[in-house]
Amino acid sequence: MDFAFDARTEELRARLLAFMDEHVYPAEQVAHEQRARLSSPWENPPVVEELKEEARRQGLWNLFLPDAEYGAGLTNLQYAPLAEITGRSPQLAPTATNCAAPDTGNMEVLAQFGDERQKKQWLEPLLAGDIRSAFAMTEPDVASSDATNITTHIRREGDEYVITGRKWYISGAMHPDCTIFIVMGKTDPDGPDIRRQQSMVLVPRDTPGVTVKRAMQVFGYEDHYHGGHAEVVFDEARVPVSNLIGEEGGGFAIAQARLGPGRIHHCMRLIGMAERAIELMCRRAVSREAFGKALAQQGVVQNWIADARVAVEQLRLLVLKTAWMMDTVGNRGAHTEIQAIKIATPRTVVGILDRAIQLHGAGGVSQDFPLAELYAGARTLMLADGPDEVHQRSLARREIKKYL
Known part of the structure; x- marks a missing residue:
C-alpha cells in the first residue's frame, strides 16, 4: 500500500485548498447572512451559486465520480484527500463542487445502472448542477x-x-x-x-x-x-x-452498490470535520485564559488535543486503506474495511467535536461557531447508511465464521 499522493492528486489538492481559503471559508458568514433574507430557507444563497461557478471554472467539479465519461475519473484513493478538504466546510464545499450527498450516490446509480434515456433526462442535468x-x-x-x-x-x-x-x-x-x-x-x-x-x-x-x-x-x-x-x-x-x-428485484443490490462509495465518502468528509475541530480547539486554547493561564497550558486541554490528533491519524490511515482496497479488490473485497470505517469514523469524530464544544464553552453550542452543526451532522452518521450496530453485527459474524 502506497498512500503518497500522485501528481494529479497533488495538483487537485493544491487547487482545492486554495479554493477553500480564497472562496469557501470567506463565504460561510456571507451565506448565513444571505439566507436570512431569502423568501424560502431552502433556496441557495446567491454566494453558493457563485461558488459553484468558480469551482466549475477551476475544474473542481464532479470529483467524486470515478467514471471518466461523466466525472473526474479519480480512484477512491485519489478522491479521499479531496473529500477530506471539502469536509472542513460541509455546508458549502460539497455543494460548491457538485460533490454533495444524496446527489453523488444518485449520479453513481444512474451512471452504473441507468439506461440511455434515464442518463440523458436525469444524469446529465445532475452532472451539470442544474437540478x-x-x-x-x-x-x-x-x-x-x-x-x-x-x-x-x-x-x-x-x-x-x-x-x-x-x-x-x-x-x-x-x-x-x-x-x-x-x-x-x-x-x-x-x-x-x-x-x-x-x-x-x-x-x-x-x-x-x-x-x-x-x-x-x-x-x-x-x-x-x-x-x-x-x-x-x-x-x-x-x-x-x-x-x-435496472431490473425488477434488483433494488437491494443497487442499494448495496450505492451505499459502499457513500459510506467511504462520508468518512472522508468526517476526517475533514475533525481537522476543522482540532484547528478551532487550538485557536481557542491559545487565545483564552482561565485561572491565570492560557487554556493551552491546561493539562486536560493538551490531552484533548493530543488524543484528537492521534485519533485522526488512525482514522485517515484506515480510510485510505479502505479506499485502496476498493480500488484494487472492489467493494465486495473491501466489505470488512468499509464496515470498520463506518463504525469507527463517526463515533470518533463525535468525540473530538464534543471536546471542541466543551473547550469553547457556551460558544461551542452557539451559532457563532460551526461546532454544534458539525456535531449534529457527525452524530447522524452513526445512523445514516446503516446504524453502527448493524455493521458491528455483520462484521462480527464474518470474523467468527473463520473459527467455525
Missing part, C-alpha cells in the same frame, strides 16, 4: 436498518408502476431544485427471496400523488444547504415502466 435529487428509502413505520422491512409498494398496472408508501428523512427533498426521486419499494412483496422483492424507480417530484409533507429536523437543524430532510408520501403515484432502474 438536485433525492433518494427515498427510509420509512418511519418500520426498522429501516433492515432494508427488507420496507413496505412501500410498487405494483405494475399495464405500462405503469403505481407507488404507495411513506418515507422520511429523505435528504434533499426540500430543495426547490429537487426534481427527481429514486424510490425504493417492493415490486414482489411475497417473493421467496427477501433480497429480490425490492426495486428502484425514478419518480419526478411533480408526479400526481407525490406530496412533500414537511421538513424533518436533525437536533433542531434543518440542513438547508443540502436541501433538508423531508417526509414524503406517495399515494398511488404513477410513472412509466420505463422509469425502472
Whole structure:
C-alpha cells in the first residue's frame, strides 16, 4: 500500500485548498447572512451559486465520480484527500463542487445502472448542477436498518408502476431544485427471496400523488444547504415502466452498490470535520485564559488535543486503506474495511467535536461557531447508511465464521 499522493492528486489538492481559503471559508458568514433574507430557507444563497461557478471554472467539479465519461475519473484513493478538504466546510464545499450527498450516490446509480434515456433526462442535468435529487428509502413505520422491512409498494398496472408508501428523512427533498426521486419499494412483496422483492424507480417530484409533507429536523437543524430532510408520501403515484432502474428485484443490490462509495465518502468528509475541530480547539486554547493561564497550558486541554490528533491519524490511515482496497479488490473485497470505517469514523469524530464544544464553552453550542452543526451532522452518521450496530453485527459474524 502506497498512500503518497500522485501528481494529479497533488495538483487537485493544491487547487482545492486554495479554493477553500480564497472562496469557501470567506463565504460561510456571507451565506448565513444571505439566507436570512431569502423568501424560502431552502433556496441557495446567491454566494453558493457563485461558488459553484468558480469551482466549475477551476475544474473542481464532479470529483467524486470515478467514471471518466461523466466525472473526474479519480480512484477512491485519489478522491479521499479531496473529500477530506471539502469536509472542513460541509455546508458549502460539497455543494460548491457538485460533490454533495444524496446527489453523488444518485449520479453513481444512474451512471452504473441507468439506461440511455434515464442518463440523458436525469444524469446529465445532475452532472451539470442544474437540478438536485433525492433518494427515498427510509420509512418511519418500520426498522429501516433492515432494508427488507420496507413496505412501500410498487405494483405494475399495464405500462405503469403505481407507488404507495411513506418515507422520511429523505435528504434533499426540500430543495426547490429537487426534481427527481429514486424510490425504493417492493415490486414482489411475497417473493421467496427477501433480497429480490425490492426495486428502484425514478419518480419526478411533480408526479400526481407525490406530496412533500414537511421538513424533518436533525437536533433542531434543518440542513438547508443540502436541501433538508423531508417526509414524503406517495399515494398511488404513477410513472412509466420505463422509469425502472435496472431490473425488477434488483433494488437491494443497487442499494448495496450505492451505499459502499457513500459510506467511504462520508468518512472522508468526517476526517475533514475533525481537522476543522482540532484547528478551532487550538485557536481557542491559545487565545483564552482561565485561572491565570492560557487554556493551552491546561493539562486536560493538551490531552484533548493530543488524543484528537492521534485519533485522526488512525482514522485517515484506515480510510485510505479502505479506499485502496476498493480500488484494487472492489467493494465486495473491501466489505470488512468499509464496515470498520463506518463504525469507527463517526463515533470518533463525535468525540473530538464534543471536546471542541466543551473547550469553547457556551460558544461551542452557539451559532457563532460551526461546532454544534458539525456535531449534529457527525452524530447522524452513526445512523445514516446503516446504524453502527448493524455493521458491528455483520462484521462480527464474518470474523467468527473463520473459527467455525
